[in-house]
Each structure stands twice: as structure tokens, then as C-alpha cells.
Amino acid sequence: MARKDDLTGKGALSGNNRSHALNATKRKWNVNLQKVKVVDEKGNVKTIKVSARTLRTLKKAEKLA
Template identity: 45%
Template sequence: MSKVCELTGKRAMFGNNVSHAMNKTRRRFNINLVKKRFYIPEEDKWITLRVSTSVLKTINKKGISAVIKEARANGHLKK
């Protein structure tokens, strides 16, 4: 399973580890994903999503319905 947020489409970034001698080796900056269940009162059902922790803060602020509506408009979430 890939490390991609299902609501925002955030992915891992790539960069370099740089030593004191300026040697560069490739590395990944992974995102912080959690598997979380959400209740959607409009549809009267539970859904399970893998979302980044930064999106959890957004969900707490805006509400799950508004965030899912935005994700569907941006094409990140299937209907």
C-alpha cells in the first residue's frame, strides 16, 4: 500500500542526507499517515481513510463533510 493521503494526495518527498564532508545520499521524507474511521451523518455510515495527521487538524476545524466535499471536487476521493 502506497504512502499517500486519501484526502489531499500528499506523498513522500525526496532529498539528500548531507554529511559534514558534503557527501550526499538519497533519502525520503515520509508523511505521517494514520488509519482513521469517520462517521458521516449525511450518508449515515462509517468510512475508513488513511489520512495525514495535518488533515486531522483540518477535519477538526472544518468538519468531515466539508473536507470530503473538497477532496471529491479535487479528484482525490472516489464517490
């Protein structure tokens, strides 16, 4: 499964590690994914993977199961 936020589609970013000598090696910054249960429009409870930022937004909107 892809390491992506199921709601926003936010995924990993790529870039470089930089040593003191400024040597570059590739690396990835992964999204901080959390599994949460949400209630959809029909009242069904579903488990989805969302980023920590999205989780904060869901808590404010009171959309969690």
C-alpha cells in the same frame, strides 16, 4: 498500499542526506499518516489514511466519526 493521504494525495518527498563533508545520499521524507474514521455524505463510516495536517483540518471541520 501507497503511503499517500487518501484525501489530499500528499505523498513522500525525496531528497538528500548531507554529511559534514557534504556527501549526498538519497533519502525519503514520509508523510505522517494516521488511520481515522470519517462519515461520508450517506452517513456511512469509513476508515481512511490521512496526514496529521489533514487530521487537524478534519477536527476543525468536525467531520470525524
